[in-house]
Amino acid sequence: MTIYGELLIGGSAVRGTSGSVHAREAATGNVIGPDFGGASATQVEQACALAERAFDTFRETAPEARAAFLETIAQNILDIGDELVERCMAETGLPRARIEGERGRTVNQLRLFAAVVRDGTYLDARIDPALPERQPLPRSDLRLRHIPLGPVAVFGASNFPLAFSVAGGDTASALAAGCPVVVKAHSAHLGTSELVGRALQAAVTQCGMPEGTFSLLFVDGYELGQKLVTDARIKAVGFTGSRRGGMALMKAAAARPEPIPVYAEMSSINPVLLFPQALEQRGVDIAKAFVTSLTMGAGQFCTNPGLVIGIDGPALDAFIAAAGEAVTASPAATMLTPGIHDAYVTGVAQVCSHAKVRTVARGLTGAACQGQAGLFSVTADDFLAHPELQDEIFGASSLVVRCASLDDMRRVVEKLEGQLTAALHMDESDLAAARSFLPLLERKVGRILVNGFGTGVEVCHAMVHGGPFPSTADGRSTSVGSLSIARFLRPVCYQDLPAALLPPALQDGNPFGIPRRIDGKPEAR
Amino acid sequence: MTIYGELLIGGSAVRGTSGSVHAREAATGNVIGPDFGGASATQVEQACALAERAFDTFRETAPEARAAFLETIAQNILDIGDELVERCMAETGLPRARIEGERGRTVNQLRLFAAVVRDGTYLDARIDPALPERQPLPRSDLRLRHIPLGPVAVFGASNFPLAFSVAGGDTASALAAGCPVVVKAHSAHLGTSELVGRALQAAVTQCGMPEGTFSLLFVDGYELGQKLVTDARIKAVGFTGSRRGGMALMKAAAARPEPIPVYAEMSSINPVLLFPQALEQRGVDIAKAFVTSLTMGAGQFCTNPGLVIGIDGPALDAFIAAAGEAVTASPAATMLTPGIHDAYVTGVAQVCSHAKVRTVARGLTGAACQGQAGLFSVTADDFLAHPELQDEIFGASSLVVRCASLDDMRRVVEKLEGQLTAALHMDESDLAAARSFLPLLERKVGRILVNGFGTGVEVCHAMVHGGPFPSTADGRSTSVGSLSIARFLRPVCYQDLPAALLPPALQDGNPFGIPRRIDGKPEAR
Structure with missing residues (x-):
């Protein structure tokens, strides 16, 4: 394959003219x-028009055909070979092992959704048979399935150039649901995007899907991305990026004549709670694991541990000392783009110069595009008095909040905005304390984990990568894992339809062989 | 019971002071x-504060306890006896049979949700067990359940004083999900609201639920209703009413520091499609059934058939003549409130005086508060040229669109906004034509029905009472049927939690005995 710098609009590859x-x-x-x-405004419109035209055909493809399509995308991505890995390494500064791992994750994600489509549980098919003899009124025959929302606009993420970009989680779940996808490539990895886009485009042809099933756009400037969101044919948006970017899309989507859902994954500082016994017993070990999580991938993870909360005293001092030592020794790391690096430098400078914040340690310095890790500390009272200290700094920077007591820790957690994750470090004798935090944490975050860190998001059935605002635009959803398909579906009820008009998922013979509920009970199969 | 005109704030009954x-x-x-x-601003805040305080306790009540609570509410409503029926008849002008039927529906709805809570499928519990030996990286133990969003504000509907008001569908589904509820009573049936509110308040005490589980507010003016939606402790809104009212709530909710979901059921004209063979064979019978549906309950249903679409010719003429005859003979009917009556009169007057609209028939006139049915017709071209003819007129008014062909019918349907329902009248030889409309209709409406009318919404598992904007604020949801509980839930993932910290729904022994999925497959039980 070669990279031409061309838009992929349906089946064609054309030069963008704007x-x-x-x-x-x-x-x-x-x-x-x-x-x-x-892409010009006209080219954005062409992609949307093709997606709209593809929708009715694509959404009614049989489960096996759609699953095979997802698997073909996966295979085509693998078939690009080392060209993809090398281009991606160059564009992102991420090391080979990470890119290869991420490619594996991307491929497995597509295959997971193939399995989800074959299984069919996601359709939530329900049949309440007619009760013609019921008194005082008969009941009609009522059947429900979920259908896809329509064409989806996906904004690729900078920090997962494969797993959350052109053929990443948003695209995979939207295609699995039956939604055509128009991707706006992230400028941080344009060549990677084109390579993956061509693999996806080829799969559309190979599998006989309608050509508008997928388009890939490069966009110069802000307005044409907004245009994609406000195009009447687009029915939902997937986005991973900054809070400002996500909020702008939410606003544009809500102001449309027909408002549409935006699934924006925006900002999170992922609090780490250190409970007393664990801190006392294993503080130094936790500190080392913490810095490993903090500095991994130059700290450029949505689930990066940006906040540590513990009770002041010798054990916390020892934790901070050990973490500081590890941060001091941590090499500078190339960040994804100069813009992300600049934002990181600005964010850290603000914390450094904050009157109430103490700088615990800075990592090694490096080249111009490399981020220097940072560890800072603040008292609980000062943290509570300065809400700006909750702002996400995208990169390897973290703030330790020194609390006077468990109640103080609780006050800090109560003031936190919505988060993707919270990590509890605890031992047996911390159980009661940890338990008392759970109701509060459940209301603040999408994933609660014990004795680990949020980095490393498993793609599986029980994953939630989501959380209350502003960690995401819609805390009722996840962007990772099989449940993410639910974002792109809506229920439709069919009442007294003749058998010849029922979709296969709801026909008496259950030709798709999917799980269904009859009068609320699982159908015998 | 007696009606005191008092707010019910948690366990107390107090006079509103604003x-x-x-x-x-x-x-x-x-x-x-x-x-x-x-209610004063302070009283609104008190209700929200109590709801917030009740949330963590109420949401963790065991399934049996919450189900029994819902059943107790149902029984308490029945136990009010005839006082409720008579007060409701006086306040709404609806006849006894309707109110008694609606009471039955309300009670059955509460009992249905009790069954949903006991069943537990709605929690979508998932367990992906740890894979400590997996290469290259082990997998953590990951478990997912859904938890309720938090306190919910419910705005009672005018047109279902029992089934979609204080203890109606929104309240029942929110309580079933585990959300405390603060109801803003609709001014169209204040005494009915207090009676039902006291029945609900008593159930809270009888069942030992925390007192903030339920509050009922009367509100004088627009601002305090908005205040309820903007209170930071409220996490979702249920509303049934006008498009203007729903849009105002959507706007207020989106502008909060933490935006929250609004489930507003707003406006729908519920197109009725007459296919050629059915029109030819049974046009007059369909016309009679249509007018029965149109005029039932003074036409005050969300699913009222406000638009009829057919192909011009002798058969459509015969349909219009028969429908006109039935409308002409239809008695005027008392409307819910003077305000609703005024809006109906204004809406009908606009249609009557529309240059492109022909008045087919008007019903009998009556007393000052009574609505006079109306049937009108227009050509497809004129309908398409005048989008204002799509505006809902809440009451017994309907517009017949005369089309030149099936393609013309399709053009009309394509231009329609989102709707709750679409009804197809068809015979065997209309199958191909009807089939060709289905993909389009699925994208426009939440429920498609054949040879019937949308009025009469079954409360069951397969019902969808919802649809694309503007029929509702969120087409991904239904406000009637067991699936409506999903509106008030969000997923939370638990990673590597010690057994002692896991919620019962996710514990190894499955103490609640609910359906769960292990690695994506149903757990053996």
Whole structure:
């Protein structure tokens, strides 16, 4: 494969005619060719029109056909081979092992959704048979299935160039649901996006899916991304990125003549709670594991541990000392883009110069595009008095909040905004204390974990990668795991339809062989 | 029981201190005592604070306890006896049979949710067990359940004084989910609201639920209703009413520092499609059934058939003649409130005076508060050129669109906004034509029915009472049927929690005995 810098609009590859964007090598900031033409308003419309046209056909593909399509995408991505890994390494500055691991995750994610589509539970098919003899009124025959919302706009994430970008979680779950997808490529990895986009485009052809099932757009500037969200044919949005970016999309979507759901995964500082016994017994070990999680991938994870909460005293001092030592020794790491690096430097500088914040340690310095880790501390009272200290700093920076007591820890947690994750470090004798925090944490976060860190998000059935606002735009959803398909579905009821008009999922013979509920009880199969 | 005009805030009954509202007899517009004190800002806050305080306890009540609570509410409503029926008849102008039937529906709805809570499928409990030996990385133990969103504000509907008001569908599904509820009573049936509210309040005490589980507020004016939606402790809103009212709540909810979901059921004209063969064979019978549906309950149903679409010709002429005859003979009927009556008169007057609209028939006139049915017709081209003809007129008014062909019918349907229902009248030889409309209709409506009318919404598992905007604020949901509980839930994941910290729904022994999925497959039970 080669990279041409072309938009993929349905089955064609064309040069964007509205400005251009450049790929850059993360480590140097140098431009890597080719340049990528930006989509014009007309080209955005073409992609949306094709998606709209594809929708009715694509959404009624049989489970096996749609599953095979998802698996073909996975195989095509693997088939790109090392060209994809090398381009992705150059564009993101991430090491080979990470990129190869992420490719595996991306492929497994597509295969998981193939299994979800074959299984069919996600359709939540229900049949309440007619009761013609019921008194005082007969009951009609009522059947329910879920159908996809319509074409979905996906905004690729900077920090997962494969797993949350062109063929990543949002795209995979939307396609699995039966929604055509129009992807706006993230400018942080344009060549990677085109390579994966071509693999996906090829799968559309190979599997005989309608051509508008997938399009990939490069966009020069802010307005044309907004245009994608406000196009009347787009019925939902998936986004991973900054709070400002996500809020702008939420606003644009809510202001449409027909408002649509936005699934924006935005910002989270992922509190780590250190309970007394664990801190006393294993504080130094926890500190080392914490810094490993903090500095992994230059700290560029949505689930990065940006806040540590513990009770002041010798054990917390020892934790901070050990963590500080590890941070001091941590090498600077190339960040995804110069813009992300600049934002990180600005954010850290603000914390450094904050009157109430003590700098515990800074990591090693490096090249111009590299982020220098940072560890800071503050008292609970000062943290509570300064809400700006809750702002996410995207990168390897974390703040330790020194509390006077468990009640003080609780006050800090109560003031937190919605988060993706919370991690509890606890031992046997911390059980009662930890238990008392659970109701509060359940209301604040999407995932609660014990004796670990939130980085490393398993793609499985029980995962929730989501949480109350502002960690996401819609805390009722997850963007990782099989449940993420639910974001792109809505229920439709069919009353007294003749057999010939019923969709297969609801026909008497159950031709798809899916799980269904009859009068609320599982159907015998 | 007696009606005191008091707010029910948690366990207490107090006089509202901010203005007052009056109950009126629908048939005469005369005030019926007592007067109802309006909630002050402080009283709204008290209700929200109590709901917030109740939340963590109420949401963790065992399934059996919560189910018994719902059943106790149902029994307490029945136990009010005839006082409820008579007060409701006076306030709404609806006949005894309707109110008794609606009471039955309300009680059955509460009992259905009791069964849903006992069954536990709604929790969507999932367990992906740890894989400590997995390469290259072990997998943690991951478990997912759904938890309720938090306190819910419910705005009672005018047109279902029992089934969609104080203890109606929104309240029943929110309580079933584990959400405390603060109801803003609809001014159209204040005494009915207090009677039902006291029955619900008594159930809270009888069942030992925390007192903030339920509050009932009367509100004088617009601002205090908005205040309820913007209170930080409220986490979701249920509303049934006008498009303007629903849109105002959507806007207020989206502008909060923490935006929250609004489930507003707003406006729908529920297209009826007459296919050629059915029209030819049974046009006159369909016309009679149509007018019965149109005029039932003075046409005050969300699913009222406000639009009929058919192909011009002798068969449609015969349909219109028969429907016109039935409308002409239809008695005027008391509307729910003078305000609703005024809006109906204004809406009908606009249609009557519309240059492109022909008045087919008007029903009998009656007393000042009574609505006079209306049937109108327009050509497809004129309908398409005048989007204002799509506006809902709440009451017994309907517009027949005369089309030149099936393609013309399709053009009309394509231009429709989102709807709750669409009804197809068809015979065997209309199958192909009807089939060709289904994909379009699925995208426009929440319920498709054949050879019937949308009025009469079954409360069951397969019902969808919802639809794309603007029929509702959120087309991903239903406000009737067991699936409506999903509106008030969000997923939470628990990773590597010690057994002692796991909620019962996710414990190894499955103490609640609910359906769960292990690695995506149903757990053996």
